[in-house]
Amino acid sequence: MTAGDVPRPPGRGPKVRAAVLAATLAELASGGYATLTIDNVARRAGVHKTTIYRRWPNRERLVADVLGEHITTDFTIPDTGCLADDLLALARSFVAWVTSPPGRMIFTAIYRDAARFAEIDEVRRDLFEYGPRRAKQVVERAVQRGELPAGTDPVAVIRTLIAPIHFQLTVVSEAVDDHTAQQAADVALAAARAGVFHRPHHR
Template identity: 90%
Template sequence: MSTQPPGRGPKVRAAVLAATLAELGDGGYAALTIENVARRAGVHKTTVYRRWPDRERLVADVLGEHITTDFPIPDTGRLADDLLALAQAFVAWVTSPPGRMIFTAIYSDAARFAEIDAVRRDLFEYGPRRAQQVVVRAVERGELPAGTDPVAVIRTLIAPIYFQLTVVSEPVDERTAEQAAGIALAAARAGVFQL
């Protein structure tokens, strides 16, 4: 029987995950140590090691938790507005402090570890699967051709934002979101994504 006070486990976990995210923000993955995370979280390093045997699993847990943060899925009744809202939400997330830290971590040397590579794949699979309903509804309303692949539309929406962030390392903003939504909408209306 555990003598751990109620709520201590979740509080410690939250403190360690927050400290890990802060450490990633301060020094990146290369500088992250369990000792520094423990110090920042106000716990002993053995507390951290008990739950996370290495920093790869700790970082994967942090990234996984933040990536699955749900964006609201819009339902405005008009695909153009829904795509713009999704693009704006993605831009807001990737420009937030946690979003910036997560992108830095999943594209750092940490990505060579299977756990962190899996988190990166989840980022680009989970979001489009969850958001595909905006495209499904648009097809049902007759805004898009029957047989339009909804995941392809959402991936196309995210692609210009992702490219600007990771390939050319330029900031993203409201204009980026508008352009991404316009590209995805035009391609979808043209039947590019019909199966």
């Protein structure tokens, strides 16, 4: 057996990944995106920086992976059988995430600290687009149940749900709460029922 044939210890890959992502989040909390470096993340994670570079070519990919990890694990897609309840659950889930310590750190890092860094633009777009793509099944099920007109654009509905929360946080820098979530859900639901999001090719 050659050196290259020696198997890695079980679980080492996932453990290293978890350590690096946790270290990245801690670095964001400590100094924001502007001071985030691969060297500092490696030191905090207890790994060599080449280990990080093998998996993540740069710091924006690290932040993107942290973002994806938290969105995937922190957001469950509701299926209550009622669109109004599903939209409210999604809005509350988003508000809960952006007001939690990890969510606040990530959101601040990519929308405030990193505002002057063009390299993070793709990560910002991913945050605003990944949620609607993942949650669109809520709207698709509502169309199938007859709650919404056929041809309703599901991504547009979810974007409209998230937009006022996003605006309040990033543009006017105001706190969000359950009332914000309720308003966002009401607006998205009313517009969807009115046919505002009817896709042109279905008209």
